[in-house]
Amino acid sequence: MEFGWSAEELAYREEVQRFLAETLPEDWEELSKGGPGSEAQAAFSREFCAKLAERGWLTQSWPAEYGGSDASPWRHAIFGEEMWGHGEPRGPQYMNVNWIGPAIMKYGTEDQKRAHLPPISEGRVLWCQGFSEPEAGSDLVALRTAARREGDVYLVNGSKIWTSYANHADFCILLVRSDPDSKRHRGISVLLCPMDLPGIEVREIPSVVGERYFHEVFFEDVRVPLDCRLGPEHEGWDVVAYALQFERVGAARYHRAALILDDLAARAKARGVFAEPRVREGLGRARALCEAARLLTYRVIDQRVHGSPPSADTNAARIAATDAEGAVADLAVEVFGADALEYGSWADTRFRWAMTAGVAVGATEVQLNLVASRLLGLPRE
């Protein structure tokens, strides 16, 4: 058993930190306030990710044949922690690296790999994910956006919702119902849909976090070429299930929560409330939750290193990260009292982002369902 990083890994983390210190602009804190979907951050990500690509870091965990260097999942985790710890300067591009690229590697044709993988590994393309619909949220397989074959295209009609980054994206990994007579998991296909096709309209939905976080995307008689389909027709659910295993622990939210907690402790001292029992109790508890979330995520990475099949431990890790982030945000509000209410203040920003944790990539309740059925063997309704 080993809980410590190797000298090489520690040196790598320092190297990434040095690079970030040199590369992030002085006003990064302010610039990143709008979130990864903001105009400023999306634009910055193209420039920033190209620099990561030059160093061979952006897709280092990928196989060499696709522009990676077969780096270990641990190295990729260190890299991801540092990125999230610094407000995710990759912007939306973390998704490309963590799961869209790997899904294309596993299910893509040679042409698709040639077309999509180099731009991702070079850091010059933005993707969004077209999953949720107004009537298909947690119950994703209720999706209805239709793709009807017509000659050499799919004619796509319907709408997607809560789509982050849709305003900037070059492509959308789009879930559609390709068999109109199908139900639930069968009859779904995945399309690698260019976002500049005629008939696609993107509307922003104002949200409590950042600018341009949410969008609604409408498809009206959009003609998507047949060769944009990823994986077998009508069997797209397998592609999604594969991709989501990467997504749930892809964002190192626990690391960001831990850093924020450190910052909060310093701010509590500055405000003179650090010695109060309720603050100390809250800090101790939040710290234990942050460390728990980190270790549960490491268990998932460890399983991947050992080649174990994906398990509901992934969902448990996600729940733990949500708990940790929530505890830190609650404490921030407690420490700052009424000052926390001011729009754009330090505590306000943390609290707003923590609200997304239990909803993004599957509601906590859905994760609990999976833990209950897969880890505890409880029956499903």
Place this chain on the structure above:
Amino acid sequence: MSLDLDFDDAQQAVAEAVASFCAERCPDEQIRKGEAFSRDLWRELAELGVLAIGTPEGEGGALEQAAAFESLGRAVFPGPLAATVFAVRLLDGPEQARLAAGEALISVGEPPLLPFAPLADRFVESDGESAWLARAEGEVLPVSTLGGEPWGRVRLVRERELGDARDALAVHDTMLAAWIAAAGERIVADAAEHARARKQFGKAIGEFQAVAHPLADAAMALASARTLARRAAWTIDRAGLRAARRPGAVARHAATRAARAAAHIAHQTFGALGITLEGPAFHVSRRILQAAAQPPGETRAAEVALEGYALEGCAA
């Protein structure tokens, strides 16, 4: 070498050896009747070497000990387990050897109410920060407890100062966390089994999310706590006791919270059945509650978890 979160073969072997010892010598039926503890059983456990780790005669490290404590927790094995580990680290010479061999029984805490006092040969008075070797003066007044352990009210006379207890507390907290997290996982597994079998409103009660989600939440928190305990044990082996104070406290804090919550949820799942004396839950939950409130230092864990905030963060 990168991180590796599995027990190695030697640690796995310890866990299995202790588990089969528990199954044979301390089966569930006996635990349920509350008659499991005896001096003979305690000596037999000590013969496995579980209590001697950290002494000159001991074999293995804290990770082996944590592996053993997980198996003991799953079996809700009785006795002053963490207290003995604590005292073994504070004492030396023949006193230490007798404790490690299971020949002497220790009571650790702050007077007047002390665990295992009516049976104890030696006393250590400690708040988790300092410690004194002590003896009982006058009569030990037996007190029965929720957890079924023989406690007692006693007046102690300090005999010898044992110095700073915080390093020993790191081991105590780590092993208590390993035991209690495993006991928690055991009661959740038992409750899940019940939730699969018990039918109401025409279906298994585990189908109701009101039942399933709290159990899933508990499973998650306990898996966290168990991993935190393993990390604390690894810290002891790799970086020494001092470095393990905070990880040990974090593990204990996480484990006691998680296991208490798990006990509550298990009782909700079992319903009235869980409230019966020899039923499926109480023999485990009572021990969890008792261990969670165990001296020394149960009020200090959250505080110690904060140690080092002036110097270093918890991020790395």
